[in-house]
Amino acid sequence: MSAAEEHLTTRRAAGVFDFSFMGHYEFQGRPPVQTRDLNAVAPGRIAYTLLLKDDGAVLIDATVWRLDADRFWLFTGRRGRYGGRDRSGEFAILALQGPASGRILAKLIGADAVHGLRYFHFLQSKRMIVGRIGFSGELGYELLVPAADVPGLRHRLLHVGAGEDLRECSWAAADSLRIEAGYVLFDREVDGRANPRELGLDRLAPGKTFEVTRRLAGLEILSEPGPAQLPAAQATSECLSPTLGKTLALGFVSPEIVKGSAVRLSDGRIARVATLPFYDPERRRPRAAPM
Numbered sequence: 365m366s367a368a369e370e371h372l373t374t375r376r377a378a379g380v381f382d383f384s385f386m387g388h389y390e391f392q393g394r395p396p397v398q399t400r401d402l403n404a405v406a407p408g409r410i411a412y413t414l415l416l417k418d419d420g421a422v423l424i425d426a427t428v429w430r431l432d433a434d435r436f437w438l439f440t441g442r443r444g445r446y447g448g449r450d451r452s453g454e455f456a457i458l459a460l461q462g463p464a465s466g467r468i469l470a471k472l473i474g475a476d477a478v479h480g481l482r483y484f485h486f487l488q489s490k491r492m493i494v495g496r497i498g499f500s501g502e503l504g505y506e507l508l509v510p511a512a513d514v515p516g517l518r519h520r521l522l523h524v525g526a527g528e529d530l531r532e533c534s535w536a537a538a539d540s541l542r543i544e545a546g547y548v549l550f551d552r553e554v555d556g557r558a559n560p561r562e563l564g565l566d567r568l569a570p571g572k573t574f575e576v577t578r579r580l581a582g583l584e585i586l587s588e589p590g591p592a593q594l595p596a597a598q599a600t601s602e603c604l605s606p607t608l609g610k611t612l613a614l615g616f617v618s619p620e621i622v623k624g625s626a627v628r629l630s631d632g633r634i635a636r637v638a639t640l641p642f643y644d645p646e647r648r649r650p651r652a653a654p655m
Contacts, residue, residue, distance in 0.1 A: 367536035368606040374500055374541060375607055378462030379533035380521055383506065384514070387443035388451045391436045397447050398428060398438065399560075399569040405430050410484045410495055414568050415446065420559045424550050429486055429495065441550045455493075456514035460521065461504035461541070464528040466654030469494065469505055471524035478654045481505075492517070496654075499538060501545030501643050503652050540603040543612055546582065546641030552600045553580060553614055562616070564640070578616040582638035583627070585611040590626050590634035597627035597635060605642065612642055 365373070373379055389395075394402045398413040405411045407430050415423045424444070429437040443452050460469060470478040473489040481487055486495035491509055498504025509517050522530060539549075548554050548563055560566040561574040583599055599615040617627055617637055625637045639645065 365531060367534055367540065368604075370531060370533035370537035371540050371606040373529060373531045374462045374502065374533060374537065376463070377529035377531075378460060378464040378468055378525060379500075379531055379537065380518070380525075381459040381461065381533050381535075381538050382514075383457040383459050384453075384455075384511070385443075386452070386457055387438075387440040387446070388453075388455060389438040389440075389446050389448035390451050391438065391448040393434055393436075395428060395436055395438050395446075395448060398426060399572075400428065401570070402428065402430065402436070407432050408485055408487065410486055410497055412484070412568065414560055414565060415440070416560075416569070417556070420572070420574055421557050422554050422560060422563060422565070423556065424554060425548065425565070427495075427497065454511060455508045456511045456517070458507045458509075458514065458517060458521065459498060459504065459538075460507060461498045461500040462502050462530075463649070463652070464525070464530070465503050465505055468521065468525040468528050468530055469507075470655060472520060475655065481654070483651050498650065499545065499547050500541040501547075501641060501647070502541075502649050503654060504650065539601070540606065543601050543603045543614055544605055544607055544641065544643040546614065546643075548580070548614070549601060555600070558616070576619050579619050580614065580640070581617045581621070582640045582642055583613040583615050583617075583629075583635040584638050585613055585629070585633055585635045586626075588634070590628065594626050594628040594634065595621055597621075597629055597637075599629050599635070607643060614640070 400413040411428045426440040493508040495506045559574040560569045597617045599613040602613040
């Protein structure tokens with residue numbers, strides 16, 4: 365199955381992705397390195413957050429999972445020295461994404477548990493921890509189990525998901541899904557220079573102010589040529605969208621550039637500025653009823 369077919373399978377049914385490469389850190393007490401006020405995050409909830417450099421640029425984005433009053437897990441897309449106890453590699457992480465993911469998960473942990481699990485919340489079911497989050501723009505979950513348990517979990521998922529057309533999917537499919545959904549990625553949009561406001565994530569760093577020299581935007585790359593003189597833009601991630609049938613990119617434009625404007629990329633191609641996300645602008649699908 366090609367990456368495009370994996371992508372479309374996730375959009376119409378479900379895909380499972382191995383995210384065990386992620387960094388995992390445990391803190392006793394609130395992690396000091398991130399931007400969110402965790403007083404408002406109750407046990408069993410997940411907060412999307414940022415780790416900033418001294419100059420205010422975003423080092424990396426992350427999620428914080430609050431296990432109890434004083435115990436937190438921090439997950440990042442890249443391992444590093446973020447403080448706390450490094451538990452990276454102890455757990456395997458399988459991401460189950462797509463409109464059928466709730467029905468599939470119910471066969472493992474029960475329909476009541478799936479119905480009760482709200483967006484950006486998590487629960488424990490025996491040796492598995494299930495968080496309702498994802499990167500695809502669809503209903504989705506991340507399943508954490510001890511690393512030794514992952515072959516068995518993968519086998520069970522594929523078995524119970526066979527009737528729902530569940531497929532194992534690649535990173536290439538994950539990348540095109542998150543581009544359509546407008547989610548940033550470390551070493552791409554999160555390039556060590558962009559600050560939260562430039563990434564459109566200043567809501568995650570309340571009380572801080574940031575200068576803006578550029579802003580993240582969607583870019584629809586055009587096949588026809590444009591005028592000789594156009595504003596410059598930088599594409600950071602690009603895909604041929606299997607869902608929309610267009611070449612799409614995330615990238616940076618000058619703050620004054622508005623939706624619909626034509627811009628010129630560094631390789632000479634012309635793009636039109638679009639609003640993010642490209643797919644499901646109201647983000648209704650990730651919050652949809654699980655079954």
